């Protein structure tokens with residue numbers, strides 16, 4: 001079947017089989033920031049935004065995204081770069097493998113809730129695991145970033 005997606009504002013068409021997952025289709029299309037970590041829906045590395053909401057692409061059939069607006073980190077480089085500066089300032093990142101999915105989830109949270117509490121931030125991010133750093137420094141970076149983006 002032919003799948004039509006809107007990825008980062010660009011219409012993309014690709015021939016797929018009905019049992020393919022969105023993660024694999026996006027990688028075939030060249031969006032290599034979308035990574036596989038666990039394949040069991042537990043790590044959040046494969047997170048992309050579908051209609052602005054975080055979705056685990058490793059466990060979402062690509063056909064379910066037919067005609068939908070998909071955002072990967074390639075589509076929000078400016079915001080991602082700004083956020084990365086706050087992460088670096090807090091020493092909140094090491095290998096960076098979790099960064100694309102983590103950053104997209106933070107950007108989605110910002111759109112949904114401009115003034116989240118610490119608990120709301122931790123709850124929203126609880127599906128995005130990081131094997132390297134402590135979550136407290138990430139929490140500080142998120143709060144500082146969100147505050148700066150309001151100005």
Ligand code: FES
Nearest residue numbers: 037038043044058
């Ligand atoms: S690859 Fe781990 S949740 Fe998708």
Ligand code: FES
Nearest residue numbers: 094098130131132
């Ligand atoms: S910085 Fe290495 S997995 Fe998060």
